[in-house]
Amino acid sequence: MERLDVMDVLPVQLVNLRAKLGAYSRVQILHQDAAAMALSMARYDQAALVFLLHEQPLPIRSRTLAEARRVVRPGGKIVIVDHHAPRSWQPLRAPLGALLRMLAPYSLALWRHPIKISMPLQAQRCDIRWETFFGGMYQKLVLQRS
Numbered sequence: 466m467e468r469l470d471v472m473d474v475l476p477v478q479l480v481n482l483r484a485k486l487g488a489y490s491r492v493q494i495l496h497q498d499a500a501a502m503a504l505s506m507a508r509y510d511q512a513a514l515v516f517l518l519h520e521q522p523l524p525i526r527s528r529t530l531a532e533a534r535r536v537v538r539p540g541g542k543i544v545i546v547d548h549h550a551p552r553s554w555q556p557l558r559a560p561l562g563a564l565l566r567m568l569a570p571y572s573l574a575l576w577r578h579p580i581k582i583s584m585p586l587q588a589q590r591c592d593i594r595w596e597t598f599f600g601g602m603y604q605k606l607v608l609q610r611s
């Protein structure tokens with residue numbers, strides 16, 4: 466049977482999620498730090514990091530990516546969705562930049578540096594599919610774990 470584990474470091478987020486899920490039982494909620502998971506290696510077929518990395522300073526981001534790789538089995542998939550630098554013509558570039566500078570300053574590192582450079586070397590060498598959306602505002606990376 467397919468199962469989904471959802472992890473967050475903030476209990477309040479997990480309380481909200483539990484309320485939204487109701488009686489749906491195939492989701493396990495884990496209160497853990499994504500940069501130091503208390504989980505055995507190669508236990509998942511896939512992992513998704515959804516708007517997580519922009520909250521983390523670079524060294525923690527690298528640890529999170531290494532942990533995601535560790536817990537996904539060889540041949541499994543890692544999907545990352547997060548902020549990206551909007552193109553110069555994107556009308557939301559300036560207001561979004563100002564907002565992120567105030568509320569989520571680490572996200573601006575995602576505007577400047579590709580996520581790939583924070584990955585462990587073995588992951589950097591894999592085939593990575595990378596796309597951006599909405600005039601560059603968001604990015605998605607899909608990599609197959611070697």
Ligand SMILES: C[S@@+](CC[C@H](N)C(=O)[O-])C[C@H]1O[C@@H](n2cnc3c(N)ncnc32)[C@H](O)[C@@H]1O
Pocket residue numbers: 472473474475478497498499500515516517520521
């Ligand atoms: C912008 S929210 C995105 C939440 C959710 N993925 C979504 O798309 O709705 C980022 C989440 O990452 C969580 N977070 C930040 N650092 C974390 C870490 N080291 N380990 C686990 N969760 C973390 C925050 O608590 C927050 O709930």
